[in-house]
Amino acid sequence: MEKLVSLTKRRGFIFPGSEIYEGIGGIYDLGPLGVELANNIKKVWWKKIVQERDDVVGLDSSILMNKEVWQTSGHINSFTDPLIECRNCHTRFREDTLPKSSNCPTCGKNDWTNSRMFNLMFKTHIGPVQDVGSETFLRPETAQGIFVNFGNIVDTMRVKIPFGIAQIGKGFRNEITIGNFLFRVREFEMMELEYFTYPAQAEKDFEYWQNERMKWHEELGLSKKNLRFREHASGERAHYAARSVDIEYNWPFMGWGELEGIANRTDYDLKAHSEASGKDLSYFDEATKKRIIPYVIEPSVGVGRAMLAVLIDSYTEEKAPTAEKGASETRVVLKLNPKLAPIKASILPLVKDEKLIKIAKGIYKELKENWFVQYDEAGSVGRRYRRQDEAGTPYCITVDFDSLKDSAITVRDRDSMKQDRIKIKEVPDYIKNKI
Numbered sequence: 171m172e173k174l175v176s177l178t179k180r181r182g183f184i185f186p187g188s189e190i191y192e193g194i195g196g197i198y199d200l201g202p203l204g205v206e207l208a209n210n211i212k213k214v215w216w217k218k219i220v221q222e223r224d225d226v227v228g229l230d231s232s233i234l235m236n237k238e239v240w241q242t243s244g245h246i247n248s249f250t251d252p253l254i255e256c257r258n259c260h261t262r263f264r265e266d267t268l269p270k271s272s273n274c275p276t277c278g279k280n281d282w283t284n285s286r287m288f289n290l291m292f293k294t295h296i297g298p299v300q301d302v303g304s305e306t307f308l309r310p311e312t313a314q315g316i317f318v319n320f321g322n323i324v325d326t327m328r329v330k331i332p333f334g335i336a337q338i339g340k341g342f343r344n345e346i347t348i349g350n351f352l353f354r355v356r357e358f359e360m361m362e363l364e365y366f367t368y369p370a371q372a373e374k375d376f377e378y379w380q381n382e383r384m385k386w387h388e389e390l391g392l393s394k395k396n397l398r399f400r401e402h403a404s405g406e407r408a409h410y411a412a413r414s415v416d417i418e419y420n421w422p423f424m425g426w427g428e429l430e431g432i433a434n435r436t437d438y439d440l441k442a443h444s445e446a447s448g449k450d451l452s453y454f455d456e457a458t459k460k461r462i463i464p465y466v467i468e469p470s471v472g473v474g475r476a477m478l479a480v481l482i483d484s485y486t487e488e489k490a491p492t493a494e495k496g497a498s499e500t501r502v503v504l505k506l507n508p509k510l511a512p513i514k515a516s517i518l519p520l521v522k523d524e525k526l527i528k529i530a531k532g533i534y535k536e537l538k539e540n541w542f543v544q545y546d547e548a549g550s551v552g553r554r555y556r557r558q559d560e561a562g563t564p565y566c567i568t569v570d571f572d573s574l575k576d577s578a579i580t581v582r583d584r585d586s587m588k589q590d591r592i593k594i595k596e597v598p599d600y601i602k603n604k605i
């Protein structure tokens with residue numbers, strides 16, 4: 171993990187938040203390559219969940235909502251973790267991650283307060299008066315924005331159940347304990363689908379989504395041996411869930427742990443919002459001519475957590491030959507799925523020669539119209555390859571002196587390090603076919 175964290179900083183993927191002020195706990199910023207990787211993850215999720223389907227529509231609801239939403243959803247009363255404090259050094263921990271019999275990990279004493287339930291929502295105020303009446307919260311999940319818009323979508327989009335509403339957006343949780351890099355943070359993006367279905371069909375749809383979501387993680391490139399399902403025991407489930415299954419990843423810092431959660435939220439949320447708001451959120455089913463409150467199946471995954479799994483799974487160290495004959499060195503390479511790679515290709519003139527630079531910049535300009543590509547002329551070509559390996563760039567396109575005669579370039583494959591010679595005019599199609 172130390173090597174990965176250092177690589178992600180060195181190559182501009184992830185920076186600690188507010189770093190020049192010694193940081194802020196559990197907050198990270200995405201650098202230029204990180205934002206591309208995150209965007210690509212969101213793009214493949216949206217494509218699979220919304221664009222390619224006829225039964226899912228998208229939404230972008232607000233982070234700030236009426237406080238009543240959180241009262242009704244149960245988050246004000248139940249979105250809590252048990253907190254204990256060391257009486258000696260006043261460090262606070264989540265009781266469920268630390269047995270009371272153990273000593274304080276900070277000072278070594280064993281003198282704990284009783285546990286109390288700590289609400290994980292960040293409180294804020296709307297408008298200039300800061301009193302209880304103006305209080306609200308930063309959303310801890312995007313799902314509630316979907317539930318309160320359920321009526322609007324049914325009225326405007328001619329959807330028929332089963333159908334889904336998908337949303338990608340920020341969520342905020344004042345986690346008691348943070349750590350393990352992007353795994354548990356206080357501000358993160360989530361990709362959530364609420365799939366509304368007939369109560370009698372909910373169990374079948376749950377299983378369908380469970381399998382669909384596992385396939386998605388495998389398609390991202392995560393190795394099967396690092397993925398598994400885990401069913402929640404009844405005492406473990408969120409307050410709204412009748413059934414929950416996690417897709418777990420085998421994290422190097424903690425072993426198996428949640429990557430994505432799939433929950434059967436039943437009619438809990440729509441029913442509660444109907445009752446509290448007085449607005450009827452039932453659905454008129456043409457087939458049975460009855461009004462029903464649909465059940466909801468919810469697959470939900472954090473962008474940062476998916477990104478961390480992808481980075482861990484693609485980080486590779488291997489022996490590679492150097493420019494010196496017979497010698498080898500350790501090559502660090504992020505073997506990212508080309509669809510996710512921040513930089514799709516790097517265009518390199520072999521040396522800083524005006525004629526080579528002109529051709530390389532021409533290729534760069536053309537590819538830039540469709541993909542995020544990079545032009546790089548700094549340092550030896552071997553060093554430039556290593557830099558791109560660490561950034562996970564799948565293709566390096568090198569312009570050499572032969573290019574002046576044969577109008578061709580070499581394309582180096584990141585993983586096999588094999589080189590193809592192809593005509594310059596074929597480069598865009600070559601990249602298109604590979605990505």
Ligand code: GAP
Nearest residue numbers: 311313353354355358429430431470471472475
């Ligand atoms: N609406 C459902 C929901 O909020 P969750 O299991 O609490 O369910 C969904 O969160 C996903 O969000 C998790 O599977 C995880 O990928 C991500 N996530 C949750 N808390 C997180 C945190 N503190 N830091 C990073 N990601 C988090």
